[in-house]
Amino acid sequence: MRKVLEVLKGKSLEIPPVWLMRQAGRYLPEYRETRKHAGGFLNLCYNPELAIEVTLQPITRFGFDASILFSDILVIPDALGRKVEFKEGEGPVLEPIRIDEIDKLKLDGFIDHLKPILQTVSGLRAELPNETTLIGFCGAPWTVATYMIAGHGTPDQAPARLFAHQHPEEFQKLIDTLVKSSSSYLIAQFIAGADMVQIFDSWAGILGGDQFQRWCVKPMAAIVENVRKEIPDAPIIGFPKGAGSQYNGYREATGITGLGLDWSVPMAQAKELQMGGAVQGLLDPLRVIAGGSALDDGVDEVLENLGAGPLIFNLGHGITPQAPIAHVEQLLARVRGS
Ligand code: CP3
Numbered sequence: 001m002r003k004v005l006e007v008l009k010g011k012s013l014e015i016p017p018v019w020l021m022r023q024a025g026r027y028l029p030e031y032r033e034t035r036k037h038a039g040g041f042l043n044l045c046y047n048p049e050l051a052i053e054v055t056l057q058p059i060t061r062f063g064f065d066a067s068i069l070f071s072d073i074l075v076i077p078d079a080l081g082r083k084v085e086f087k088e089g090e091g092p093v094l095e096p097i098r099i100d101e102i103d104k105l106k107l108d109g110f111i112d113h114l115k116p117i118l119q120t121v122s123g124l125r126a127e128l129p130n131e132t133t134l135i136g137f138c139g140a141p142w143t144v145a146t147y148m149i150a151g152h153g154t155p156d157q158a159p160a161r162l163f164a165h166q167h168p169e170e171f172q173k174l175i176d177t178l179v180k181s182s183s184s185y186l187i188a189q190f191i192a193g194a195d196m197v198q199i200f201d202s203w204a205g206i207l208g209g210d211q212f213q214r215w216c217v218k219p220m221a222a223i224v225e226n227v228r229k230e231i232p233d234a235p236i237i238g239f240p241k242g243a244g245s246q247y248n249g250y251r252e253a254t255g256i257t258g259l260g261l262d263w264s265v266p267m268a269q270a271k272e273l274q275m276g277g278a279v280q281g282l283l284d285p286l287r288v289i290a291g292g293s294a295l296d297d298g299v300d301e302v303l304e305n306l307g308a309g310p311l312i313f314n315l316g317h318g319i320t321p322q323a324p325i326a327h328v329e330q331l332l333a334r335v336r337g338s
Contacts, residue, residue: 004066004133005195007278007310008235008257016303016311017065017133018335020328022318023058024070027325030057041086042078045071048119055124059132061325062332066133066312067124069189071117073139073200076181077148079113081106096151096159099167102174110181111188118192125193136194138185140201140240141178141219148174157203164215171215179219183226186234190227196235198260199223202317205242205262212246217253224255237280241317245269251276263316267305278310283331285315291327299334 003017038044239260261281
């Protein structure tokens with residue numbers, strides 16, 4: 001039985017299953033080696049052979065309980081016909097979308113463009129150990145829209161927030177297109193062999209009040225509903241990073257199965273949220289750089305507070321390129337008591 005799926009059904013396991021967001025990535029020398037020969041980050045995402053190879057690297061090295069498809073949230077704008085590039089040392093760069101271009105996003109042929117990624121998913125299911133959960137993913141509409149509008153990451157995604165205030169109707173159209181495309185992409189990942197999916201709303205924490213409801217909660221609920229029409233009971237983790245007090249009620253309002261928590265969530269709140277079902281998280285990724293007692297104490301705090309309930313052990317955001325491999329081994333040994 002795949003442990004992550006058991007936890008998502010509400011089971012509490014003696015030793016929680018563990019995986020790390022961004023577990024395939026630059027902290028691994030074998031990833032850096034493959035990446036050198038892939039000829040650009042998007043080429044790596046669209047090359048099933050290489051994408052399978054890097055997805056499996058952390059499984060082979062550490063034996064995590066779950067494997068997350070190697071891809072990126074920005075393949076959706078790419079597949080919708082926007083220009084997307086990943087520049088060395090700069091991160092993603094997109095051509096900022098203009099109001100009059102929102103109607104021109106191409107939904108025809110969108111899934112065809114993503115076929116190589118679906119091939120990666122089916123190839124992975126064939127190659128992974130039977131007990132390893134295979135996780136598919138996409139970005140939440142709000143988070144993907146922030147990059148489409150600004151063209152790059154910014155400290156507070158002000159361009160998208162301003163756009164949403166100035167042009168709410170046009171922004172709604174963009175969000176609706178992202179809901180549609182993301183729903184069909186996730187359904188296709190399930191059909192290709194994903195056991196569950198995670199929806200990353202990495203920029204949820206910069207919205208409040210009606211904006212959080214309209215741009216984060218509603219689109220997430222719509223995707224969950226669309227996916228479950230085709231894949232009844234589909235297990236879905238939602239990760240509204242930085243949502244603070246707005247985490248309360250989020251699971252119920254969106255219909256997600258598991259709730260991804262970031263490291264700023266207080267343990268008392270995390271315990272309350274766990275009463276509603278499985279939680280995933282929430283170790284500060286910087287503790288993995290620090291190592292030593294900072295790492296051990298952080299792991300212990302999560303286990304002491306959340307270990308008796310349905311818990312998927314993870315970081316509160318992606319692992320950083322600076323994380324030493326020995327510290328990842330230390331984390332795993334501490335979680336598993338080995
Ligand atoms: O191992 C895994 O977790 C699977 C792969 C994965 C990547 N990106 C690979 C990647 C996943 C799940 C993502 C999600 C993603 N991508 C998010 C949501 C999660 C989060 O971190 O908040 C976001 C916002 C993006 C967009 C993105 N992609 C940014 C902002 C960057 C640049 C920052 C960085 O870390 O370099 C990327 C690039 C990226 N995506 C890399 C990887 C391994 C590094 C690129 C490289 O190898 O050169």
